[in-house]
Amino acid sequence: MxxxxxxxxxxxxxxxxxxxxxxxxxxxxxxxxxxxxxxxxxxxxKSGRNAGAHALSNAATGYAGIVELALATGRRPRVLRAEEGWETEDLVVATPEHGTTDMTKFIMARRGRATLIVLPKWVTVADDKTSGWVDVSGVLPSFDPAGVLAPATVVTVTRRPSGGRALHAVSWAPASLAASAPRPLQAMTSAALIPLITDEAGRVVLGQVRGSNTYILADPDLLNNHGIRRLDRARAALDLLDFVNATGARGIAFDVTLNGLGQSRSPLKLAFEPPFLAMTLAILAALALVGWQALVRFGAARPPPRAIAFGKTALIDNSAMIVRKAGREGMLGGRYAALIRERARTIFGVPVRLTDEDADRYLDNLGGATRFSTLIADASCATHRTDMLAAAQALHRWQQEKTQ
The missing domain is CATH 1.20.5 (Single alpha-helices involved in coiled-coils or other helix-helix interfaces)
Structure with a gap:
């Protein structure tokens, strides 16, 4: 047993x-x-494989293809996932998916900088068979893309069969921009736009907002994955990006913050990024040492410290505690002011024959942002703990300023 x-x-x-x-x-x-x-x-x-119309999407209506094409041709594209990136001098391509997207902050940040805004066009649903793909169920109501820049820039959006006929570009544009039109073609009319690419009826396909470097592309099929599957459209898409890059910057940035894929600000993330990463590692090392000490004792056990320590520090602490418990801190202002005056007399060589008032005026003549006599008066009149503390700090700063 x-x-x-x-x-x-x-x-x-x-x-x-x-x-x-x-x-x-x-x-x-x-x-x-x-x-x-x-x-x-x-x-x-987030990978962006949500079949949306943005630069991370490989769906037919996405723009991952033009990003990869720009990378392969040395145009140094990048994807913006934070609003701070809007301040770049590179061309920024924005692809809002609906007219209800709030563009106010984006437009303000991009004022004076080359910006291409691509209007939405298609209504899509996620493909059940292939992740990241979409099925097109039709086009958005015309008021949806027309509202992207409203009310600052009013445009009227229309759709019509194009028959694949060639578009018409301004004379100084690359010849490749006269590519065949998408089917159906989405175009716009607006008095606020300078036409750069039009259809045969003169409606604007690519326009520049007057008095700015903001460009609006009415039909996304000139840039999206579905549109650039053909060689002539792919060449035209790259030339279009170079054409609207009016500031001459060599990089291209594709924004996805307007599509809800921006980076989020998190205090927790700061702990894992420089310069706070060093502090995090130091804390982890300290915790590891604390854990090790909990398992294995380092040396002999220390006796507990005295409840009341010896020396001047303990005397000062005990006196301060008594004053605090008695609620008399606010009555010490005058005495502290007198102490500072006596120290100032010694430091700055104030003649001994001078009275306190004369000594205060003598110290006022030393200059500075504040007058010594004013600080002395504030400290002497302090009756509350907070007032006394503020007056004492002001006197201490005055003394430090004059002795540096």
Whole structure:
């Protein structure tokens, strides 16, 4: 019976062996750290494969193709996932998916800089068979794309069969921009636009907002994945981007913040990025040392400190505590002011024969942002703890300013 009991106790001890506990702690810490990292960066890890009309989408209505094409041809494209990137001098291509998208901050940030806004056109639904693909179910109501820049820029959007006939570009535009028109062709009319590419009826396909470097492309099929599947359209798309890059910047930025794919600001993420990463690592090292100390003692145990310490510091602390408990802090302003006056007399060589008022005027002549006599009066009149503290701090700053 004793042997059975002893054997059972031995097996129980092995379950809670130090190695087992250490492994559980390590696994738990790794899991906790992983959950923190995922919580901080999960919003930024969105792949954009949501079949939307943006630069991360490989759907027919997306623009991942033109991004890859621009990269392959040395145009140095990048995807903007933060509003701070709007301040770049590079051409920024914005692809809002609906007229209800708030463009106010974007337009203000891009004022005076080359900007291409592509209007939405298609109504799509996600493809059930292939992730990231879409099925086109029709076109948006014409008022939807017309509202992208409303009410600042009023445009009227129309659609009509194009028959694939060639578009008409201004004389200084590349010849490739006279590519065949998409079917159906989405165009616009507006007195606020300078026509750069038009259809055979003179309706604007690409226009420049008067008095700005903002360009509006009415038909997204000239840039999206579906549109550039043909060689002539792909060449025209690249030439179109170069043509509207009026500032001459060599880079192209495709914005996805307006599509809801921007990076989120997170205080947790700051802990894992420079310069706060060093502080995080230091905290982790300190916690590791604390954990190690909890397991293994370093040296002999220290005796507990005295409740009341020896020396001048303890005397000052005890006196301050008594004054604080008595609620008399606000009555010490005059005495502190007198102490500062005596120190100032010694430091600045104030003649001994001068009275306190004369000494205050003498110290006022030292110059500075504040007058010594005013600070002395504020400290002497202080009756509340907060007022006294503010007056004392002001006197201390005055003394530091004059002795530096």
């Amino acid at each position: 004793s042997a059975v009991t002893i054997g059972g106790a031995s097996r129980a001890d092995r379950v809670f062996a130090p190695l087992t506990v250490a492994l559980l702690l390590i696994i738990g810490l790794i899991g906790f750290a992983g959950s923190l990292l995922l919580g901080a960066y999960a919003p930024d890890l």
